[in-house]
Amino acid sequence: MMGKHTILEGYVSVRAALKANSRDLHTIFIRHDKWDKGVAWLERTATDAGIPVQRVDADVIDGHAGGKTHGGIVALAGPRRFVTLDEIGTATAAPFVAMIDGVEDPFNFGQAVRALYAAGCDGLVLRPRNWLSAASVVTRASAGASEWMPTAIAETVLDAAQYFRTRGLAVACAAKDRAVSIYDADLTAPLFLVIGGEKRGITRSFVEQADLRLAIPYGGDFDQSLGTAAATAVLAFEVLRQRM
Incomplete structure (x- = not known):
């Protein structure tokens, strides 16, 4: 800036x-x-x-x-223009909306937005934050997708989840316990996907109240989580695959 x-x-x-x-x-x-x-x-x-x-x-x-x-x-x-929550996902009968929360690194954030946009995500929700100072990195890392993606602001993840539930979207997030494989879950219905950062992740209380807890199967014996951008890409493109 x-x-x-x-x-x-x-x-x-x-x-x-x-x-x-x-x-x-x-x-x-x-x-x-x-x-x-x-x-x-x-x-x-x-x-x-x-x-x-x-x-x-x-x-x-x-x-x-x-x-x-x-x-x-x-x-x-100048600063990024945002849309309202009411304006996101209205052009389709089964909207796919995502929220990224707790991602502090602007490059990782931009890469995650890039994957979501490429996979056909209808809109992005963020918590209030001054992304102005990081816009240069975010925009380059996202290959411009952060400018194209309809983006709205919600005070908290819970506020956004409650709002989209009232519109008939299932609230989903990645989880380790009592989770269903993304390849077995039905991701064709209206979906609000919450993506947490690598350090803070999503709170346990939010995971417990999610409608759909998703797991990404690994091909090898690996006990660590994928990075945010990689996990976002896997999740988003499975949504796309099921809807094609």
């Missing part, structure tokens, strides 16, 4: 924010010698939308960016 702006780095991140209209873009900086079809589209689309585009030297780009993977493009952006 720089001042009151967050920095989006790289063509994929900036393009996603521009096309999804997920946040205001105040200025886009492009290295003066960078020319290709994608850049031409970016310049044209941003200009048509009234967003200033500046051609600058590489050191200006580097001065704004937090890393070296920007590819010569950065944008000064």
Whole structure:
């Protein structure tokens, strides 16, 4: 983050924010010698939308960016726009909504969102947090999916679960005890999937009240949990597989 702006780095991140209209873009900086079809589209689309585009030297780009993977493009952006819980999952009879809670590392968070979006998740729920300072990492790690994904805020996991239950979604989470294999569970019905972080996970009290406790079978003798991003991908793509 720089001042009151967050920095989006790289063509994929900036393009996603521009096309999804997920946040205001105040200025886009492009290295003066960078020319290709994608850049031409970016310049044209941003200009048509009234967003200033500046051609600058590489050191200006580097001065704004937090890393070296920007590819010569950065944008000064505003905060992420969120939708309401009522707006998530309304376009389908069997919505698949996910909530990520307790994931502190922005790269892991971005990777998890990337998997959910690729698997067709209809919307994401988060607890209140200032993700502005981590938006650059999250957007790059998610390959722009964090900008495309309809995202809402709920005060607590329990609040979100209670809300989606009233809409007929089954509340599911990963668990070790009294859990059913994801390959035996019916994941085709309306589903609200809660994903916990690697350190804090999901509270035992929440697991106990979940409608569906899911287990990911392992192919070998391994007594540790998968990382959040990997577990999210396995769970999300099993939902997709069953619904195809």
